[in-house]
Amino acid sequence: MLSRPVFDYNSLNETGNPSRTQPIKTSGLNLILISMTILAIETSCDETAAAVYGETGLLSNVILSQAIHNQFGGVVPELASREHVRSILPIIRGALSDAETSLDQLDGVAVTQGPGLIGSLLVGINTAKGLCYALRIPLVAVNHIEGHIFSINLSREVNPPFIALVISGGHTLLVLVNRFANYQILGRTHDDAAGEAFDKVAKMLELGYPGGPVIDKLAREGNEKFIAFPRALMKSREFDFSFSGLKTAVLYYLKRNTEQHRNRHVADIVASFQAALVDVLVEKTVLAAKNHRINQVVIAGGVARNNYLRQRLSQRAETENLRVFIPEPVFCTDNAAMIAWVGFQKLKQGILSELNIAPVSGMNLATL
Ligand code: KG4
Ligand code: ZN
Secondary structure (H helix, E strand, C coil), X not given: CCCCCCCCHHHHCCCCCCCCCCCEECCCHHHHHCCCEEEEEECCCCEEEEEEEECCEEXXXXXXXXXXXXXXXXXXXXXXXXXXXXXXXXXXHHHHHHCCCCHHHCCEEEEEEECCCHHHHHHHHHHHHHHHHHHCCCEEEEEHHHHHHCHHHHCCCCCCCEEEEEECCXXXXXXXXXXXXXXXXXXXXXXXXHHHHHHHHHHHCCCCCCHHHHHHHHHCCCCCCCCCCCCCCCCCCCCCECXXXXXXXXXXXXXXXXXXXXXXXXXXXHHHHHHHHHHHHHHHHHHHHHHCCCCEEEEECHHHHCHHHHHHHHHHHHHHCCEEECCCHXXXXXXXXXXXXXXXXXXXXXXXXXXXXXCCCCCCCCCC
C-alpha cells in the first residue's frame, strides 16, 4: 500500500491564488492504490450537512435542516448563511465522530460548488478549503445536481445509462445519464420548480414551509378528482415542464370560493393539485425513457420523497416495462452523502479542484 499523497498548497502558488482554474488532473496512480476516505460538505440552501464516505460505503451522514425559515414561508438567504456559519463545525465534528474517523485519516474533502445560494455555498466552500489547506489533502468540487442524480447509489448500485428526473425546490430536470460525467439535459421547467409549486400552494393555504411534506400527508385524505387543474405541456412531445399556470389556477380557485369552502375541502384541493403536477412528471419521464430506449428511471431531489409520485411512477413503470429506482427518503432531500458519493468517484479518478474555486449559483450540469 502506498502512503497518502501530500498536497503542498504553498508550493502551488505563493499568492494563494493559483492561475489555473481548471480541475487538476493527476495521474491518479497514487490515488487509486490506497484505501480512501472522504469528508463531504453540503451547504447550498437551508441544510447544513456533512458526511464521511470510504471504500466500504457511507460511514456517516449528518443533516441539520434550518428551522428558522419556517416562520417566513420560504428560505431567507441571509439567515441561511448565518445559520451555516453557526452550525458547520459541529456538524462536521458530528459526521467524523459518527464515522469514527479522525481528520488525519481523510484523503480529501468534497464540497458543493453550485448551484445554490451564494452566501450559503461560500460557507461550505471556505470551510472545505481551510480543511484541505491545513491537512494538505485535495479539494473536490461537486455539482449539487450531479449529487442528486447519483443519490440512488447510496442505497443500491444503478449503472448508467438511465433517465434521471431531478425534482427539488430549485430544479426540475429530465436528464439522460449516459455515464458518470456524461449528461444530456432533455427538459427543464420554464418557470417554477416542482418543489417550489408545492411550497407556494402550501403558502397560499397557510400550511407552513416546506409545503411538500404537508401536502403529501394531507392529500391522502382528499379526492384527487375534486378539481381538474391544468396539466401544462402534457400533450407536447417535448420534455420541458411549466408549473406556474397550475399554481395560478389554485390561486384563482381559492379566490373564487369562500373561506368556508376552502377549509372544508383543503384536502381535496391539495390532492387535486398534487395529482395534476404528478401526472405531468410521470408522463414526461415515461416518454423520455421510451423515446431514448432506456429502461431504467431514477428519481431524485426533495419531491422524490412524495408518496403519491412514488406510487404512481412505480405503477406506471410496471405497465411500461421500466425499472424505477427511488432513493431512500433521507437521500432525496439535500444531504452531504450524495456529495460524498460523487466526490469519492472524482477523487479516485484524480479529478480535483484548486483552492481558488468560487461558488457558482447558477452552475449547470456540464460545468464540472
Ligand atoms: O432537494 P431539496 O431538499 O432542496 C433543493 O435542492 O431544492 O428539496 C426541497 C423541496 C422543497 O420544495 C420541499 O417542499 C420538497 O422538496 N419536498 C416534497 C416532499 N418532501 C420535500 N415535495 C413533495 N412531497 C414531499 N413529501
Ligand atoms: Zn437539492
